Amino acid sequence: MALPPPDPQFVLRGTSAAVHTLHFSCGGPEPDIPLLFSGSENGFIHVWNLKTHRVDTALDGHGRKSVYCVETMGGKDRLLSQGRDQRICLWDLAEGRTSVMDSVFTEHVGFCRCSLLKVAQGRWLMAMAARSLEEVQILELPSKTSVCTLKPEVGAKLGMPMCLKLWQLSCGSQPVLLAGYEDGSVVLWNVSMGKALSQLICHQEPVMSLDFDSEKAKGISGSSEKVLSIWSLNEQQNLQVYKTHELVNAGISDITIRPDKKILATAGWDHRIRIFGWKKLKPLAVLDYHTATIHCVSFSDHSSPRERLLAAGSKDQRISVWSIYAQT
Numbered sequence: 001m002a003l004p005p006p007d008p009q010f011v012l013r014g015t016s017a018a019v020h021t022l023h024f025s026c027g028g029p030e031p032d033i034p035l036l037f038s039g040s041e042n043g044f045i046h047v048w049n050l051k052t053h054r055v056d057t058a059l060d061g062h063g064r065k066s067v068y069c070v071e072t073m074g075g076k077d078r079l080l081s082q083g084r085d086q087r088i089c090l091w092d093l094a095e096g097r098t099s100v101m102d103s104v105f106t107e108h109v110g111f112c113r114c115s116l117l118k119v120a121q122g123r124w125l126m127a128m129a130a131r132s133l134e135e136v137q138i139l140e141l142p143s144k145t146s147v148c149t150l151k152p153e154v155g156a157k158l159g160m161p162m163c164l165k166l167w168q169l170s171c172g173s174q175p176v177l178l179a180g181y182e183d184g185s186v187v188l189w190n191v192s193m194g195k196a197l198s199q200l201i202c203h204q205e206p207v208m209s210l211d212f213d214s215e216k217a218k219g220i221s222g223s224s225e226k227v228l229s230i231w232s233l234n235e236q237q238n239l240q241v242y243k244t245h246e247l248v249n250a251g252i253s254d255i256t257i258r259p260d261k262k263i264l265a266t267a268g269w270d271h272r273i274r275i276f277g278w279k280k281l282k283p284l285a286v287l288d289y290h291t292a293t294i295h296c297v298s299f300s301d302h303s304s305p306r307e308r309l310l311a312a313g314s315k316d317q318r319i320s321v322w323s324i325y326a327q328t
Contacts, residue, residue, distance in 0.1 A: 005285045009309070010053050012319040017042035019313030020068040021113070022298040025076040026050065026307070034302065035076055036311055038319055039067030045081055047093075048319075050309075061089045061100045069113035073124060073141075080126075080141075082106070082114050088128065090142065104144060107131035110160050116141075117166035117175055125191070127164045127177050136161050136179055138191055148194040150177065152187070159183045162206050163221075166191070167214050180207025180221055186231065188239055200239035202229035209255045211264070213278065218242060220281075222252025222266060230281060245281050247274075251293075258299045258308070263325055265310055267294035273312050275324060285324060292316040 017040040026034035034050040043064035047057040062083030069082035079091035088104040104126075106114075112129040119125055123140065130137040130149060134156075138147040152158045159182025168175045176197075177189040184203035187196050203223040212219035217233040228245040251269025257278055258264065266274045273287040273294060292315035300309040310322045 005287055006322065006324060008287075008289050008320040009323045010321050011289075012036070012038075012048055012053060012321065013317070014055060015040045015042075015044065015046055015317055015319070017044070017317060018066075018292075018295065018315040019317065019319055020066055020295045021070050022296050022311045022313050022319065023070045023072060024298055024300040024302075024309070024311070025072045026309075027301040027303050028076065032076075034300070034307075036298075036300075036319070036321070037070045037072070037079065038313055039070045039081060039083075041066040043067060043083060043085075045070055045079075050321075057093070057098060059091065059093075059098055061091070061103075062087060068111055071116050073116065074118065074122070080114075080116065082128075088114060088126070102142065102144070104128075104139065110162070112161050112163060115164040115166040115177070117168065119168075119175065125166055125175055127166050127179075127191075129161045129164070133160050134158055134181075136164065136177065136189070138177070148191060150179070150189050150191075150194060150196075152196065157183060158185055158187065159206070163209050165210055165212050165219075167212060169214055178210060178212055178219060180210045182206045184223065186210060186219070186221055186239060188233065188237060197237045198233075198239045200231055200241065202231060202241070203227070208252055209267075211255050211257045213257055213261050215261060220255055220257070220264065222255050224251050224269075226250040228252065228255075228266070228281070243281070245276075253294060254296045256297050256299060258310075259301060260305070265297040265299070265312075267297045267312060269293050271314070271316075273297060273310070273320075273322075275310075287312070287320070287322060287324075289320045290314040290316050290318065 021039040036048040045059040065084035077094040108129040114128040205223040210221040249270035254267035275285040
């Protein structure tokens with residue numbers, strides 16, 4: 001008989017607003033304190049101490065407009081955040097500072113999270129939805145130099161970019177971007193050439209979230225429908241539907257594959273977190289704790305597998321933190 005799903009290991013309360021994004025920073029050298037960053041609808045970024053389960057710092061840089069993306073940049077002292085104030089902020093948190101060092105004005109009004117890729121020591125590429133509705137802009141950070149603007153062909157009618165994932169096969173290889181669009185398409189872009197390599201219609205509705213496993217050349221996407229779409233990338237750089245998985249309830253806000261590529265988690269509009277095996281998309285668990293839509297799911301980057309955690313942020317203003325399948 002299957003084991004009943006576990007309860008959360010602990011629950012973080014105190015954001016006073018819906019939680020839209022989560023990002024762990026736990027892989028540092030001992031005795032570094034493992035942290036979880038959360039971005040909320042009220043414009044605050046909370047830095048949670050995972051030893052005390054309390055907020056260490058609350059950052060306010062987005063004019064009380066919803067924060068929907070938070071990422072660290074090579075350590076927990078450098079932070080990037082993106083908000084509905086159309087700004088992407090770069091923070092310096094070293095030695096207890098809480099200051100915005102720099103910012104980028106995006107002029108984009110959607111909810112498309114930017115995507116970061118480290119390309120060299122201290123150098124990053126950032127993909128973000130641009131001012132013009134269908135375009136994606138690639139910048140280099142910290143210089144903020146524009147690398148290119150990715151524009152669909154005339155008449156392509158992809159709609160707005162909804163989700164982005166920058167990646168490269170190995171350090172030094174050409175950066176590539178996967179973008180999910182409003183028309184349900186996923187498009188693979190060559191960043192250095194600024195051109196689309198392949199397009200695949202994965203959903204009938206806008207692509208809400210996607211993740212990609214570059215080792216297996218296989219990705220997964222979700223939308224407002226009752227289906228997950230799994231697709232692969234062949235050696236000719238063509239996207240192909242690999243399989244689809246029917247869900248019990250419609251609506252996926254977020255999808256993330258665990259760094260070890262063993263399992264993945266989805267954030268559901270039905271208030272539930274679903275865990276699947278990544279190899280065959282076998283359903284493993286349904287985690288039922290929240291009382292409203294789950295907006296985001298994130299796996300921790302602990303160096304030891306048995307310390308690994310999964311966090312989920314919800315419209316119910318709570319963050320649930322789980323320890324599941326940590327031993328595999």
